[in-house]
Amino acid sequence: MSKKxxxxxxxxxxxxxxxxxxxLSEGHIVYAASRRVEQMRDLTESGAITVKMDISIEEEIxxxxxKIIKEQGRIDVLFNNAGFGLYGSVEEVSMDDARxxxxxxxxxxxxxxxxxxxxxxxxxKGIIINTSSVGGKIYTPLGxxxxxxxxxxEGWSDCLRLELKPFGIDVIVIEPGIIETSFGDVMSEPMLKxxxxxxxxxxxxxxxxxxxSSYQAGGGSSPGVVANIVSKAIAAKNPKIRYAVGKMxxxxxxxxxxxxxxxxxxxxxxxxx
Numbered sequence: 001m002s003k004k005x006x007x008x009x010x011x012x013x014x015x016x017x018x019x020x021x022x023x024l025s026e027g028h029i030v031y032a033a034s035r036r037v038e039q040m041r042d043l044t045e046s047g048a049i050t051v052k053m054d055i056s057i058e059e060e061i062x063x064x065x066x067k068i069i070k071e072q073g074r075i076d077v078l079f080n081n082a083g084f085g086l087y088g089s090v091e092e093v094s095m096d097d098a099r100x101x102x103x104x105x106x107x108x109x110x111x112x113x114x115x116x117x118x119x120x121x122x123x124x125k126g127i128i129i130n131t132s133s134v135g136g137k138i139y140t141p142l143g144x145x146x147x148x149x150x151x152x153x154e155g156w157s158d159c160l161r162l163e164l165k166p167f168g169i170d171v172i173v174i175e176p177g178i179i180e181t182s183f184g185d186v187m188s189e190p191m192l193k194x195x196x197x198x199x200x201x202x203x204x205x206x207x208x209x210x211x212x213s214s215y216q217a218g219g220g221s222s223p224g225v226v227a228n229i230v231s232k233a234i235a236a237k238n239p240k241i242r243y244a245v246g247k248m249x250x251x252x253x254x255x256x257x258x259x260x261x262x263x264x265x266x267x268x269x270x271x272x273x
Contacts, residue, residue: 003027003029004028006023007116008033009079009081010055010081010083010131011032011040011043012032014182014183015081015181015227017032017223019081019230020032020048021046022230024043024048030043031048031050031051033053034051055082055104055109058111061108065116074119075116075119075126076126078113078129079230080131081131082108082109083104083131084104086098086145087190087194087195088142089142089144089194089204090144090145092194093144093194097145098145101145102148102152105149109130113128116128117164117169120164120167121167125168126168127169129172129174130153130171131174132154134244134253135150137175137252137256138256141207142207153173157173172240173243176226176245177250177252178214178219178220178246178247179247180215180221183215184214184215185215188208188212191207203272206272206273207272220246220247226245229243229245
């Protein structure tokens, strides 16, 4: 596989960090971007070029891309992986928090893509990989704002794929299932703060309990399974459009497709106990 210049956002932990390690081991030039640059020291030691970047800040996005172009002259792969999950009832989540969820999961990702595409278009090739989620195909209680961003990302990526195909640029969507990352902890504590004391208290506690059991050690798949898929997609002559990967990803997507809305509602709620 030829050496590629790869930019990974959200690289300070989980899927982003494991993917950076995998691609570095394969000899690629990896730029790892995150707000928490101090948590990427191990990547620096492994040969990555780490960049402090907040995906919601335009100036930092531009500075990151300018740095790569100045140093390498190209960007072959953009892995849009930065994101987080905002949970809480629709009634109780503030609109400021809801807007920030979209700012990180959609608008920051979109701006990054807008700024990278001209370079890929000029070289008539490139790969854009977007981390969606099985949550982009299904839904869970108290996750309306998070699921909204992932459902939006699915459609956005489909449109982008059609627009960029004539320029030799592939657009790939990764749909992780239950992956052992900090996702569960990051989403549960704010959710309980938002919805754990009001009319949705019982539901919030049930969602937190289910999430904790799902994301505990041994409850999901290693982030490495996603890293392997990203590596495979980058190396493929004709990569798939979508890769569902990790525990429960494919079963949940299949169930959502083939059973009725009400039956899927019952299935999801049966797990919230």
